[in-house]
Amino acid sequence: MHDQPQDIDELRGRIDRIDRTLLDLWHERSGLSRKIGEARVASGGTRLVLSREQQVLARFKSSLGDDGVALALLLLRAGRGPL
Numbered sequence: 001m002h003d004q005p006q007d008i009d010e011l012r013g014r015i016d017r018i019d020r021t022l023l024d025l026w027h028e029r030s031g032l033s034r035k036i037g038e039a040r041v042a043s044g045g046t047r048l049v050l051s052r053e054q055q056v057l058a059r060f061k062s063s064l065g066d067d068g069v070a071l072a073l074l075l076l077r078a079g080r081g082p083l
């Protein structure tokens with residue numbers, strides 16, 4: 001029982017690393033998404049592609065349910081930038 005605080009510290013260290021990775025991935029994803037949107041607009045297309053967004057939403061929903069949909073909507077919004 002005496003080592004429980006140390007266990008918690010170790011587990012929190014792992015959580016902190018996961019959070020940093022999630023935030024790095026968040027920024028990487030939104031950067032890629034903006035890049036694709038800008039390239040498409042530059043070649044005369046639309047910034048958004050709703051059929052592709054539906055695929056992304058379905059992927060997150062199948063893994064996480066309603067929370068997945070909420071998360072995917074935030075990810076998609078982050079990649080859009082100002083409309």
Ligand SMILES: C=C(O[C@@H]1C=C(C(=O)O)C=C[C@H]1O)C(=O)O
Nearest residue numbers: 033036048049052053056076079
């Ligand atoms: C990144 C793209 O462009 C937009 C952004 C998407 C995304 O962030 O996942 C999905 C579809 C598009 O609305 C793409 O077409 O793949």
